Amino acid sequence: MLKWLIPSRYAPSVLALDPSGLVADGIRGLILDLDNTMVAWNAPGPTEPVRQWVGRVRDMGVRMCIVSNNFSSRTQAIGRALNVPVVAAAVKPIPWGFRRAMALMGTQAQSTALIGDQVFTDILGGNLLGVRTILVEPLSTQEFPTTRLIRRLERLVRARVVQLATRRQ
Ligand SMILES: [Mg+2]
Structure with a gap:
């Protein structure tokens, strides 16, 4: 079970990921x-550094797609603000949303990486699909009540999977 929860890589945040390094690793699409x-959580829009990071990724020729279990109009608005397509109400870790994202980006599993902050939705789902998975720290401690339940479970394994992923790097 644990092997499906271990990310390919760990980073403190998306901003710590160098877009040219992703390209050098063969990544052409980012979920x-x-x-x-x-x-x-619940922030109305992306910060300026995140906008710039998305711009740098785009300039490197890497396609992007946001895949969220959230289905609010805010989700679509953030996609528009970043000029990135959105697959909403994705029911992660079930892989259909990730498959839809790869179809939109025109990438295969081996050239796709997923970046997410949750082990049991993002990392598990990405590993089941066979894309590379990058775990980041959550930007805030606020989240949905349902997410908080999953977080309790996650706390049991998170330190261990981060340690194993860091050892791989
Ligand atoms: Mg999340």
Whole structure:
């Protein structure tokens, strides 16, 4: 079970990921989690550094798609603000939303990486699909009540999977 929860890589945040390094690793498409990965939970829009990071990724020729379990109009608005397509109400870790994202980006599993802050939705889902998975720290401690339940479970394994991922790097 644990092996499905270990990310390929760990980074403190998306801003710590060098876009040219992703390209050097063969990544041509990025599946991005929204809440607490690209924006703090319930924040109305992305910060300037995140906008700039998305711009740098785009300039490197890497496609992006936001995949979120959230389905609010805010989710779509943030996608528009970043000029990145959104697959909402994705029911992660079930892989259909990630598959839809790869279809939109025109990438295969081996050239796709997923960035997310949750082990049991983002990392598990990405590993099941066979894309590279990058775990980041959540941008805020606020989140949905349902997420808080999953977080309790996650706390049991998170330190261990981060340690194993860091050892791989
Ligand atoms: Mg998240």
